Amino acid sequence: MGQILVGTCSWTDSALLASGWYPPGRRDAEGRLRHYAERFPVVEVDATYYALPSVRNSLLWVDRTPEGFRFDVKAFSLLTGHPTRSKALPSDLRDAFARRGRPGQGDDDPGLLDEVWRRFSEAVLPLRDAGRLGTLLFQLPPWFAPGATAEVLLDRCRKRTEGWPVAVEFRHPAWWQEDRCVATSALLRDLGLASVSVDVAPNLPLSLPPVTEVTAAGPAVVRFHGRNAAWGSGTKEERFRHTYTDGELTEWLPRLTEMSRRAEQLHVLFNNCCGDAAVRAAESMERLLAGAS
Template sequence: MADILIGTCGWTDPNLLRSGWYPPGHRDPDKRLRHYATRFPLVEADSSYYALPSARTTALWADRTPDGFRFDVKAFSLLTGHPTRPAALPPDLRTHPRDEALRTEVWTRYAEALAPLHDTGRLGTLLFQYPPSLRPGPEAETFIRTARERAHDWPFAVEFRDPAWWHPDHAARTTAFLTDLNATAVATDTPEDQHPVPVTTPHLAMVRFHGRSPHWRTGSKEDRFRHTYTERELAQWLPRIHSLSAATSEVHLLFNNCCADAAPTAAQTMHDLLSTTFPHQPTPAEKTTPEAH
């Protein structure tokens, strides 16, 4: 049976900081991450999508978390074909053409920055979330394969925002493609009808819970991801999580719904649901001495 790690997509969202989820006195980055790591064994680092991280920052993340803690790290926007502001690039790269040579240099710096997580065993996977504009086809497959070849010795997960990749007419090809790349297929929970997402690597399966807002593809970020999961909605996932856990050695469940403390609340509810059907999986809080509240 797989280890099932549950967490949230980020730990520094302003709405979360204002919600009161962190205890009083946990205003600085060090205390916030240390507290988070007593509650959950997994987190997604999404700041790396907006700007290249630094090795100093990721070394601090490693220092502030216990052994066994995992970071799933989003790929920088340029690496996945998203629009990227020049200001998000290092100054010496801002005037370069947006081509594969630039992506290769950006990848090199991105990988160097993540080395402290990789070297300390705290890297769960890299998350390459591809935009809706990346539609299935040979050109898109070449783009993804090139990214995978750069990251050939790194764990690599792929989330498609165009549901056509998992339409029954294309699902078998997508499955074979990701399996050949040794890339984890990311399942999602959204308001849209979901096609089954298969297990494509033996070491990791992954689900990102984006919420079920009626504004999923419109409006602000808060509009798109605003949702409070009910226990019934989460319980619907238990059979699928059972299936995933039987096919891989580790399962990551990440909550991306907002706002306020909606994500950690849903993550805790999922943990409680799973604890009744799976062998006990301790949280970091059960391995370490909890901080005083």
């Protein structure tokens, strides 16, 4: 059975910083990460979605965390077909960025994406070399629907990231509809990409079912986004405002146990980043898993 690591999708979210969860004397950048890493064994790096990471930060993160700690690093927005600000790119890449094709539609500039990936992976390399990297999370946009174009883009992603652990989160519901689920799982297995399972509010236009496929070696990932009815339509604060009850978390215990039997390691991450709701949910999940073992 694989080890289950529980944590949150950020340790620097502004709502968490304002909640008072970090004690006095540990509210600077170094103190926050050291405090977090004393309480949880895994965290998702969200900032790398908005801007390319740096080698310096990766080295600092290694220095401030213990052996066995894992960082799941979110892929930069341009690599996943999301809208990206020109200023988020290094100045020498902005001309190529302005000339690119439609993001996520199969006609992006592959040379630009290759270079962005090269810089992204070089910056994250210290985490991998130190044994701190869990996986690279490619969260795909809601308009990334199943089809031939999507499969070509996924194959390009696989080739570009060869040798790195990659987990893919689909947000278009069609990927995991009952009549498509087997084909989606087979596609990810063929590409060697891990499937990300999610918990979201049910019965909404963009809701995804709690599919728990394990499709690749390396860490499997479950992300708890909260069950707010504004998921997929409201502001960021509205989408993620949710306090998980023990009953809602308990629903997942048999699923997590079964996934851990099939995965080398299972990362359970809470993304309901409103105040300290994510860290409290992670603490509750750790307690429930310990009681079920």
